Structure formats: structure tokens, C-alpha cells
Amino acid sequence: MDFPGGKVRFTSEMEFISGNSETRVPCFRVLDQYGRLLNNVDFEQVSEEAAVKIYANMVTLQMMDVILYEAQRQGRISFYLTSMGEEAINIASAAALSDDDVVLPQYREHGVLLWRGFTMQEFANQLMGNRFDYGKGRQMPIHYGSNKHNYVTISSPIATQLPQAVGIAYSLKMDKKNACAVTYIGDGGTSEGDFHAGLNFAAVTESPVLFICRNNGWAISTHISEQFRSDGVVVKGRAYGIPSIRVDGNDALAVYTAVKRAREIAIEKHTPILIEAMTYRVGHHSTSDDSTKYRPINEIEYWKTARNPVSKFRNWVESNGWWSDEAEAELRTRVRKQLLQAIQNAEKTEKPPLRELFADVYDVPPANLQDQEAELREAIKRHLEDYPSDVPV
Amino acid sequence: MRKSSNNLVSVWLVPVGRGSPSPPFPDSGHLLHPPREAESIPTAASTDLNPRVIVQFGKKMFSIVRQKVFNGGSAATALGQTLQRIRPAVAAARGYSSAAKEMTVREALNSALDEEMSADPKVFLMGEEVGEYQGAYKISKGLLEKYGPERVLDTPITEAGFTGIGVGAAYYGLRPVVEFMTFNFSMQAIDHIINSAAKSNYMSAGQISVPIVFRGPNGAAAGVGAQHSQCYAAWYASCPGLKVLAPYSSEDARGLLKAAIRDPDPVVFLENELLYGESFPISAEAVDSSFCLPIGKAKIEREGKDVTITAFSKMVGLALKAAEILAKEGISAEIINLRSIRPLDRATINASVRKTNRLVTLEEGFPQHGVGAEICTSVIEESFGYLDAPVERIAGADVPMPYAANLERSAVPQVEDIVRAAKRACYRAVPMAATA
Numbered sequence: 040m041d042f043p044g045g046k047v048r049f050t051s052e053m054e055f056i057s058g059n060s061e062t063r064v065p066c067f068r069v070l071d072q073y074g075r076l077l078n079n080v081d082f083e084q085v086s087e088e089a090a091v092k093i094y095a096n097m098v099t100l101q102m103m104d105v106i107l108y109e110a111q112r113q114g115r116i117s118f119y120l121t122s123m124g125e126e127a128i129n130i131a132s133a134a135a136l137s138d139d140d141v142v143l144p145q146y147r148e149h150g151v152l153l154w155r156g157f158t159m160q161e162f163a164n165q166l167m168g169n170r171f172d173y174g175k176g177r178q179m180p181i182h183y184g185s186n187k188h189n190y191v192t193i194s195s196p197i198a199t200q201l202p203q204a205v206g207i208a209y210s211l212k213m214d215k216k217n218a219c220a221v222t223y224i225g226d227g228g229t230s231e232g233d234f235h236a237g238l239n240f241a242a243v244t245e246s247p248v249l250f251i252c253r254n255n256g257w258a259i260s261t262h263i264s265e266q267f268r269s270d271g272v273v274v275k276g277r278a279y280g281i282p283s284i285r286v287d288g289n290d291a292l293a294v295y296t297a298v299k300r301a302r303e304i305a306i307e308k309h310t311p312i313l314i315e316a317m318t319y320r321v322g323h324h325s326t327s328d329d330s331t332k333y334r335p336i337n338e339i340e341y342w343k344t345a346r347n348p349v350s351k352f353r354n355w356v357e358s359n360g361w362w363s364d365e366a367e368a369e370l371r372t373r374v375r376k377q378l379l380q381a382i383q384n385a386e387k388t389e390k391p392p393l394r395e396l397f398a399d400v401y402d403v404p405p406a407n408l409q410d411q412e413a414e415l416r417e418a419i420k421r422h423l424e425d426y427p428s429d430v431p432v
Numbered sequence: 433m434r435k436s437s438n439n440l441v442s443v444w445l446v447p448v449g450r451g452s453p454s455p456p457f458p459d460s461g462h463l464l465h466p467p468r469e470a471e472s473i474p475t476a477a478s479t480d481l482n483p484r485v486i487v488q489f490g491k492k493m494f495s496i497v498r499q500k501v502f503n504g505g506s507a508a509t510a511l512g513q514t515l516q517r518i519r520p521a522v523a524a525a526r527g528y529s530s531a532a533k534e535m536t537v538r539e540a541l542n543s544a545l546d547e548e549m550s551a552d553p554k555v556f557l558m559g560e561e562v563g564e565y566q567g568a569y570k571i572s573k574g575l576l577e578k579y580g581p582e583r584v585l586d587t588p589i590t591e592a593g594f595t596g597i598g599v600g601a602a603y604y605g606l607r608p609v610v611e612f613m614t615f616n617f618s619m620q621a622i623d624h625i626i627n628s629a630a631k632s633n634y635m636s637a638g639q640i641s642v643p644i645v646f647r648g649p650n651g652a653a654a655g656v657g658a659q660h661s662q663c664y665a666a667w668y669a670s671c672p673g674l675k676v677l678a679p680y681s682s683e684d685a686r687g688l689l690k691a692a693i694r695d696p697d698p699v700v701f702l703e704n705e706l707l708y709g710e711s712f713p714i715s716a717e718a719v720d721s722s723f724c725l726p727i728g729k730a731k732i733e734r735e736g737k738d739v740t741i742t743a744f745s746k747m748v749g750l751a752l753k754a755a756e757i758l759a760k761e762g763i764s765a766e767i768i769n770l771r772s773i774r775p776l777d778r779a780t781i782n783a784s785v786r787k788t789n790r791l792v793t794l795e796e797g798f799p800q801h802g803v804g805a806e807i808c809t810s811v812i813e814e815s816f817g818y819l820d821a822p823v824e825r826i827a828g829a830d831v832p833m834p835y836a837a838n839l840e841r842s843a844v845p846q847v848e849d850i851v852r853a854a855k856r857a858c859y860r861a862v863p864m865a866a867t868a
Contacts, residue, residue, distance in 0.1 A: 173636075173637060175637035177635050177637055191603060192632070192635060192639065194632075194635070196623055201596070202595075202597045202600065202624075203599050204600060205596070206601035206608075207601065207604045209601060210601045210604040210605070220600075233592055233593070235593075236594075237593065240588060240590065240593045243588060398638070400672050402695075405775050406775070407775065
């Protein structure tokens with residue numbers, strides 16, 4: 040019988056569909072917990088060069104997080120947020136994309152930007168808000184953005200990037216580009232209204248967008264058992280008519296495979312795809328958080344060691360003879376040096392000039408801001424001794 | 433401010449029906465819309481109209497408001513404002529000598545959208561009911577047919593969703609026009625408007641520009657209650673990064689909408705439901721497809737020398753009516769149609785106040801932190817010495833809009849409120865107590 044929306048079969052059985060199925064949606068993985076390839080797995084092959092690049096970036100990301108977190112603790116930057124435990128999601132997903140794919144991050148995906156070529160120096164400049172920061176010192180740390188890397192500037196309100204990604208995907212479709220929009224969200228962010236709006240709209244507009252949810256178990260101090268009662272996030276895709284998959288977020292090859300294939304389907308078939316990557320947030324939410332206050336330390340330690348995505352992937356790479364202890368030592372020394380140098384350089388660089396306070400509010404500075412800037416400069420000229428000497432005018 | 437009035441002239445109308453612009457809730461059929469204000473007796477010419485007009489007279493009878501032709505000015509009869517669905521007869525009752533043709537605000541917006549979409553393939557329209565339904569208020573009539581579903585998108589009911597999508601598309605480089613069925617519903621999307629659209633160019637240091645237009649009816653309509661009647665001019669105009677426009681006449685509507693669509697910054701375009709059906713004379717220049725009005729320039733609708741009255745959107749019409757009444761009492765009022773709330777044309781306002789030395793600010797929205805408060809401060813900052821009297825601020829009542837017709841009427845500025853305030857500013861006050 041027809042209803043608006045199509046034909047539907049009738050039944051005489053009065054039965055409620057259960058809120059949760061008996062078995063949870065299984066999780067796709069390629070490597071076992073020790074990094075050994077499982078049997079008969081259908082996965083995207085990676086060359087030695089690609090594998091080494093992925094691994095090296097994962098190590099770099101890990102080191103970046105450790106050192107920059109410390110820098111905040113030393114008072115050298117005001118704020119930092121790590122992606123510890125999620126290196127595989129960051130790097131492997133980025134590796135599976137093309138440079139033309141537009142990335143709309145939440146805020147725990149700086150590894151994607153790292154993969155695309157953002158340098159240590161560029162990261163440090165943003166964190167220090169100096170005059171080489173592409174954001175001209177306008178945003179707090181970790182709010183990176185780069186036009187040339189197709190990485191949309193990070194925006195603090197949660198989940199707003201989801202419907203925006205649909206807008207971009209729709210535009211890419213209209214332009215018939217061989218590219219898609221890729222947007223990231225945490226488990227907590229799926230509770231926002233924009234998650235519903237974004238997914239529903241993506242399906243209705245048939246837009247090529249990948250929704251990658253990093254289900255890391257915690258939204259600051261809110262455990263996922265308090266976030267939703269569904270079987271995670273993957274089942275929500277079905278509610279919107281969106282194909283979805285659950286993957287082991289700590290398995291670089293699984294993430295790489297899922298994202299690469301999802302991307303192809305999304306672009307070819309003009310469909311959104313939802314990927315739930317299961318993982319664990321090893322670090323605190325940010326430097327403003329101490330997660331030992333709401334979760335057991337041994338839980339954190341377990342995930343940091345036994346389920347570490349970086350060591351897991353290293354095992355696989357080494358088992359192919361593509362890596363060694365020497366290479367590891369050399370990489371870590373080089374990255375550490377680069378990082379420390381970048382931080383030092385960024386610290387010594389002067390801050391953005393005064394003009395940047397007033398620019399970019401609009402395309403063309405309006406009269407009132409021009410007046411205010413002129414007034415300010417006048418005041419500075421009259422009272423030069425009161426103006427800080429290290430801030431360029 | 434809330435003022436009681438014994439001088440009620442109420443007009444009930446039976447809407448014409450088919451083909452006429454429909455009320456916001458399409459399935460509600462014929463609604464009786466109590467008028468918001470109607471001070472004049474219908475003229476002989478206007479009584480031979482299609483709908484039955486039932487008029488009751490209050491205690492005081494006002495003389496017929498005759499419309500004169502002002503230099504480039506446009507005005508509407510009180511009856512014209514309430515008889516939204518009747519055009520030819522009322523138009524004939526006015527005596528315009530110089531206008532080339534007439535155009536309703538609805539036609540003005542529709543033609544502006546059409547021309548901009550034709551000129552730039554990146555412009556597209558998105559909103560609830562904009563496509564198949566031809567627009568909740570028929571503003572987008574004919575556009576789906578002409579441009580197809582890729583450029584006129586009917587959206588699911590999620591303001592947050594389609595606003596976010598519009599912002600995303602603007603990030604990419606398209607030029608979306610996002611329609612809110614009313615700006616009251618924009619509150620569900622206000623995070624995207626403020627935190628994404630308004631601030632992105634600044635936060636990204638110019639890497640992301642957002643050439644988006646948010647448009648739709650704003651402020652009170654008639655008998656739609658608290659959640660459909662709020663004016664958002666003050667809210668949006670307080671946010672740097674946004675431009676906020678409020679057209680009054682058809683020429684305003686055309687010129688400002690075109691300017692908004694062409695502008696690289698996000699623009700909030702506040703229309704008014706009750707003005708959609710209203711007809712204004714329009715010059716040949718304004719009908720041309722390249723026509724555009726500058727953003728940030730107010731228009732002096734009527735020159736005067738005794739008191740400055742600032743207004744925007746629908747209130748401009750009331751101010752003009754008040755000016756007529758004041759003129760008979762020897763007070764020459766200068767009426768400024770703000771057109772642009774942000775950036776505010778402080779230069780024009782201040783120049784006017786320096787000439788007249790007296791200021792009355794007029795708006796429909798809530799008084800606290802309103803547009804009038806900003807204008808008052810601007811004048812105090814720049815022209816304090818020129819003021820001969822305290823600034824008078826007229827705004828809507830500080831209550832959520834009530835539904836009942838009599839309460840609603842008391843909650844929104846009426847012409848007599850403007851007249852009284854102008855007189856107070858001229859030290860010719862009348863007693864506050866209600867008199868016969």
C-alpha cells in the first residue's frame with residue numbers, strides 16, 4: 040500500500056522494534072592488537088614509501104602533542120589540545136584523501152593538517168599568535184586554518200562544521216569536481232542539533248561528504264554511556280539513509296581502507312558516508328582539564344600502552360622490513376630538534392601589527408573602524424612611553 | 433511606548449482569495465487580519481473595492497490623509513497599508529505625478545533576485561517553501577521554474593541545517609541567499625549567523641570570506657503573537673562582521689537586495705511582511721538591472737527643519753504620516769529612512785540633528801538596547817551641543833507581543849505616539865492623560 044514516501048508492507052504482528060539490536064555493529068579491522076595482519080582481510084595495499092610516511096607522521100604528531108603540551112605547562116603558550124591515542128585516525132584518514140578534498144575539522148585533527156604539509160613552524164606560529172600566523176593572531180591556540188591546504192579554519196562551537204561540510208560538498212557536486220568534503224566530529228558532538236541537520240541534509244541533497252566520527256569514549260568528563268543510548272554512532276547513519284561503517288580507529292590500515300573506499304563511493308555516487316572510528320582519548324580533553332579526576336589512571340595507562348596505535352602500526356611496518364630502531368631514533372631526534380627550534384623561533388617573532396586589530400572584520404574596513412584606528416594611533420603617538428615596546432604598531 | 437488611544441478606527445477586511453499573497457501559514461485559509469493602524473476614512477474611490485470593507489468610526493475622526501509627491505519620496509496611505517491585497521483602486525486614489533511606474537515590494541524583491549541570479553551563476557536561493565510553493569510570501573515566485581532545483585532549493589525544516597549549509601557553500605565561494613520564513617526562526621540558526629558567518633573573515637584573517645545574504649520578514653505582522661513578531665534589527669546590528677539592512681519602499685528593496693547579494697560580507701536583510709503587498713512608485717533608473725543602492729547611506733524621505741525623526745522599515749510609513757499631521761500644526765519634521773542599520777549612517781543623522789536640533793528615534797522593536805539607543809548615543813557623542821531638547825525614543829512595548837488585536841495595537845508605536853513625541857521634543861507637549 041502507498042503512503043507518501045513509498046510502498047510499505049503491512050503486518051498483523053504488534054511489535055516494537057527494539058532500541059538496540061541483540062548484537063552490536065561489528066568493527067572492521069585489518070591488524071590485530073599486536074599489529075599483525077589478520078587472515079583474509081580485504082584492505083587497501085600501501086607501498087613501503089606510503090607506509091613509512093604514514094608512520095613517520097604518526098610519530099611526529101605524537102611528539103608534537105607531547106612537546107607542545109609541555110610548552111603550555113611551562114607557560115610558553117596559553118592553551119593546547121592533544122590528539123594522543125588518535126594518531127591513526129588523524130594520519131591514516133588524511134593519507135586516504137586527495138589534496139582537493141576540503142577538510143572541515145572539529146579541533147582534534149591537526150594530524151590531518153600535518154599530513155597535508157603544514158610545517159612545525161606554521162603550527163608554532165599559530166600557537167604563539169605571532170605575525171606569521173595565518174590567522175594573524177585572531178584566534179586562540181590550535182585554531183589552525185589554511186586555504187592552501189584546503190583545511191577550513193577551526194571554529195569552537197561544536198558540530199557547526201557538519202552542515203557547513205554539506206554546503207561545501209553540494210558546491211563541489213555542482214562544480215563536478217573530483218573531490219569531496221570531509222568533516223570530523225567527536226562522540227560528544229553527535230548530540231548537537233547540527234549533527235542531525237547535517238546528516239539529514241547530506242542525504243537529502245545527495246552530497247559527497249564523509250562524516251568521520253572519532254568515538255574516543257569521552258566528551259571532557261562525559262562518558263559515552265551518558266552521551267547516548269544507541270549502539271554508538273554508526274547506527275545513526277541508518278536513521279538518515281546514509282551508508283555507514285564502524286572501524287577500529289587505532290588500526291591505521293583499517294582507517295586508511297575505509298576512508299579511501301568511502302571517498303570513492305561518495306564522489307561517484309553522490310552520497311554521504313558515515314564512518315565511526317572507535318578509539319580512546321588518551322590525553323586530557325585539553326590543558327584546561329585533568330582527566331584523572333573523572334577516570335581511573337590505570338584505564339588511561341592501558342590505552343596508552345597496550346592499545347597504542349603508533350606502536351601497533353610500527354610493529355606492522357617493521358615486520359615488513361621497512362623500519363628499524365635506528366630509523367626510529369633518527370626520526371625522533373630530528374623531529375624533536377625541529378619542534379624545539381620552531382617554538383623558539385615563534386617565540387622570538389614579533390606579534391601581528393596593530394593594523395590587524397581592525398582588518399578583516401569586513402571585506403573593506405568601514406569608516407568607524409578607520410576612525411578608531413586613526414584615534415588609537417594618535418593616542419599612541421602622544422603617549423609612546425605607555426605603549427608596550429614589543430608590540431609592533 | 434505603550435500608549436492608550438481612544439481614537440480607534442478599525443477596518444476589517446475579507447481577503448480577495450485566489451492568487452493573493454498568502455498568510456504565513458498556508459493551510460489556514462482565509463484569515464481576518466485586524467489592521468495595525470488605520471486612521472483615515474476611506475475615500476470615495478477606495479470604497480468601490482472588491483472586498484467588503486466594514487468601517488467603524490472612533491471618537492475622533494481624522495481627515496483623509498492625502499499623499500503629496502515628495503522629491504523622490506514614496507509614501508502610502510493608511511488604507512493602502514492595511515488593504516494589502518488590493519492594488520489598482522487604492523493606487524488610483526493617490527496622486528503621484530512624476531513616478532514612471534509602480535511596483536510592490538514583493539515584485540521588487542522578486543525582480544532583484546531574478547536579475548542577480550541571472551547575472552551571476554553562483555547566486556542561489558535556499559529556504560523553506562522557496563521553490564515549489566513559490567515562497568511562503570511568494571517572494572521567489574517563478575524562480576524555481578526559471579533556474580531549476582539546483583539554484584532554488586527547498587530545504588527540510590532545519591534552520592540550523594540550511595544556514596550551516598549556506599555558510600559552508602559561501603566558504604567554498606558560492607553566493608547563497610538564505611531565506612528565513614521569519615527572522616524569529618533565525619534564532620535556531622543564530623550560532624551559524626554570528627559565530628560562523630559574521631566572524632569567519634576576521635578569525636581566518638581573510639582566508640575565508642562569507643558572501644551570504646540572510647533575508648526574510650522581520651518584526652511584527654498582524655495577529656501572529658509573541659514568537660512571530662520580534663524585531664531583530666538591534667540583535668544583528670550589534671555584531672561586527674555583519675551588515676544589516678532594512679528596506680522600506682520598493683526602490684529600497686530592489687537596490688538594497690542587489691547590493692546585499694553583490695557584497696562580499698554577510699548581510700542580514702530585514703524585510704517586513706506587511707510591506708510586501710504595498711505598492712510604491714519606482715523610477716526608471718531603479719527598474720534597470722544594474723541598479724544598486726549604497727550600503728550605509730540613509731535616505732531623507734521628507735525634508736524638514738524643526739525635528740528629526742529616524743525610522744526604518746514599516747515605521748517609515750508611520751513617520752511620514754505623522755509628519756503630515758505635524759505639518760498642519762506648524763511643525764516641520766525631517767524623516768530619515770535609515771535603510772542601513774549596520775553600518776549606521778551617523779553622518780546623515782547628525783547633520784540632520786544639527787539642522788533641526790531635536791531628535792525622535794522610532795522603531796518597532798523592544799526599547800532596551802534598541803536601534804534608537806544607539807542613534808541617541810551617536811548624536812550625544814557628536815552633536816550634543818546642537819540638541820535643544822532631550823532625545824525622544826519611541827519603541828515597541830517592553831512585553832512579548834500579545835495576540836489580541838487591541839493589545840497588539842497598544843504594543844506597537846502608532847502615528848499618534850510619533851506625533852506626541854515630536855511635539856514633546858518641540859516643547860509643545862500635550863497632556864499624557866487620555867482625553868476625549
